[in-house]
Amino acid sequence: MSFSVTILGTSSAIQAHGRNQSAQIVKVFNEIFLIDCGEGTQAILKKYKVNFNKINHILISHLHGDHYLGLFGLLSTMSLLGRTKPLNLFGPKGLKEIISIQLKYGDMALNYEVIFSETQVKEKAIIFKNGFLEVSSFPLIHRVDCTGFLIKETNKPFKINTEDLPHSLSNVQYNRLKKGESFVLSNGFKVEAEKWTLPPKKARSYAYCSDTMYNEKIIPYIKEVDLLYHESTFIEAHADRTISTMHSTAREAATIAKKADVKKLMLGHFSTRYKDLDQFLVESTEIFPSTILAKEGNKISIEES
Amino acid sequence: MSFSVTILGTSSAIQAHGRNQSAQIVKVFNEIFLIDCGEGTQAILKKYKVNFNKINHILISHLHGDHYLGLFGLLSTMSLLGRTKPLNLFGPKGLKEIISIQLKYGDMALNYEVIFSETQVKEKAIIFKNGFLEVSSFPLIHRVDCTGFLIKETNKPFKINTEDLPHSLSNVQYNRLKKGESFVLSNGFKVEAEKWTLPPKKARSYAYCSDTMYNEKIIPYIKEVDLLYHESTFIEAHADRTISTMHSTAREAATIAKKADVKKLMLGHFSTRYKDLDQFLVESTEIFPSTILAKEGNKISIEES
Numbered sequence A, B: 001m002s003f004s005v006t007i008l009g010t011s012s013a014i015q016a017h018g019r020n021q022s023a024q025i026v027k028v029f030n031e032i033f034l035i036d037c038g039e040g041t042q043a044i045l046k047k048y049k050v051n052f053n054k055i056n057h058i059l060i061s062h063l064h065g066d067h068y069l070g071l072f073g074l075l076s077t078m079s080l081l082g083r084t085k086p087l088n089l090f091g092p093k094g095l096k097e098i099i100s101i102q103l104k105y106g107d108m109a110l111n112y113e114v115i116f117s118e119t120q121v122k123e124k125a126i127i128f129k130n131g132f133l134e135v136s137s138f139p140l141i142h143r144v145d146c147t148g149f150l151i152k153e154t155n156k157p158f159k160i161n162t163e164d165l166p167h168s169l170s171n172v173q174y175n176r177l178k179k180g181e182s183f184v185l186s187n188g189f190k191v192e193a194e195k196w197t198l199p200p201k202k203a204r205s206y207a208y209c210s211d212t213m214y215n216e217k218i219i220p221y222i223k224e225v226d227l228l229y230h231e232s233t234f235i236e237a238h239a240d241r242t243i244s245t246m247h248s249t250a251r252e253a254a255t256i257a258k259k260a261d262v263k264k265l266m267l268g269h270f271s272t273r274y275k276d277l278d279q280f281l282v283e284s285t286e287i288f289p290s291t292i293l294a295k296e297g298n299k300i301s302i303e304e305s
Helices: A041-047 A071-080 A095-105 A171-178 A216-222 A241-245 A250-259 A278-287 B041-047 B071-080 B095-105 B171-178 B216-222 B241-245 B250-259 B278-287
Strands: A003-009 A023-028 A031-037 A057-059 A087-091 A114-118 A125-129 A133-139 A147-153 A205-209 A227-231 A264-268 A291-293 A299-301 B003-009 B023-028 B031-037 B057-059 B087-091 B114-118 B125-129 B133-139 B147-153 B205-209 B227-231 B264-268 B291-293 B299-301
Touching: A003 A041, A023 A041, A023 A147, A023 A205, A031 A041, A031 A071, A041 A071, A057 A133, A071 A095, A087 A095, A087 A125, A095 A114, A095 B095, A133 A216, A147 A216, A205 A216, A216 A250, A227 A250, A250 A264, A250 A278, A264 A278, A278 A291, B003 B041, B023 B041, B023 B147, B023 B205, B031 B041, B031 B071, B041 B071, B057 B133, B071 B095, B087 B095, B087 B125, B095 B114, B133 B216, B147 B216, B205 B216, B216 B250, B227 B250, B250 B264, B250 B278, B264 B278, B278 B291
Parallel strands: A031 A057, A057 A087, A087 A114, A205 A227, A227 A264, A264 A291, B031 B057, B057 B087, B087 B114, B205 B227, B227 B264, B264 B291
Antiparallel strands: A003 A023, A003 A299, A023 A031, A125 A133, A133 A147, A147 A205, B003 B023, B003 B299, B023 B031, B125 B133, B133 B147, B147 B205
16 A cells, blocks of 8 residues: 655745745545645646645645645635535634635635534644544644644554465455454354464554644654654754744754654755755754655655565 | 836636736836736746835735735745835735734734725725826726726826027926926026927826626726736637636727727736637737737836837
């Protein structure tokens, strides 16, 4: 099953140096999540050939313009392009009101239903789940209500190991075994899951943390994820800027990654003051070697292990 | 004195074929107007090297997203870039509320004052004037309240013709003559404006009409302008589409241009269904030969005559 993250934007508030504002596509099998939606996201989706209509869920972390100003245009375009299937929208209090007022003054209605769920900012909450994944929001510390998101696999199938099984299985039986269930065949043969399966592969997970100041309270939420996206608006040389802006440095992001024992860290949300981003990587890898920089158009696959 | 129009976007609702959403820069000497501000306008301003900080006025025709969704991001960026001088914002009822609610939920304040003036949709109204120009709004007929804008020169100076004048003039006297005033020198010599000046050059004017259905009532407002921008979302083959959408065809725009006896017509706001725009020009020039197509990045200078 595919699990990938495609980066659409890596800049902080002001677009610069060819970097777009925050937006990412997370694809887990057939579920496509758009996380944050800075201005111009619809044009960037087009550039990277993401079919708007296949987006099932949009998750907005907070209501600073660089994280949501592309949303209304995208919703409108989806409608103009004939979308009829409902869209799940998750975001902070206020987002629904902003959309409603824009629809009102434009005397518009969308051709499809937007199912809006307000994110909780006090504690972790499951906001979506289906047969194979679960999405949670969790609080970040920023100048306004802001949440991170955790997308993780659930119900990973047991690996079938029936080469030596002296009976053939029906599809139904085969699927029961994949779930780790034991059962008895009509001839009385006991198919014990422990004997004919191997444990499931590890459930993969991705955590998105933007925007936030350094905050160790998020560690339990993101513990051991395969890929952590953590904002690093600044490098340590400008650490003083993190106080009023409530952002993080690359070193802080790396420290969180290390303490949370994640597999890989991806940095993003770079301030416009940095044209060259090498220093982010240098600073982060000193503490957490497995660091990459988010880059427009890059697709990071999270492989099964 | 320079008078130019720079095209930033020519597409209708959906961006396509490399065309951006509606936005134009009108520059008259040192006054810079941004008319409409579709999503992504700030990036396009940057592309065409327009200094955000020099924009004195923003005029929004109506509250369909393709005409204003870039506004909040641009206002925010102006603030982040350190703007302190006030900005005049003109637009329909509702625009102020949309901005206010976005500032509220972003817990933001701009570093400069936005002086908002609500445009009138019932009749023509002067919305701004200074020593050398005047800007009016006038009603268009669209699905929501919508106005066009007319920018025209005023108080054009008389042309000085003092080669044979037997006395020299002070700067103050010279400027009085430019205004067409007569006066008497200290030696009793009468400087009569009729004798020592030629009539001023014709005042130049630009009219912006987007979005609108065919409407002859606008003719008095745009009569004899040097340059008329009139939307032409469709060609005549799709004239049926103009009814529900309340847009115009190229032929209709040309008919308005002809009846208003304008000097030049510029077509824009092209539907995404047309990749090639040749047909717009063919259709329009049959009725009104002096037609051009708006094109991203084009700067049209309106010369004195």
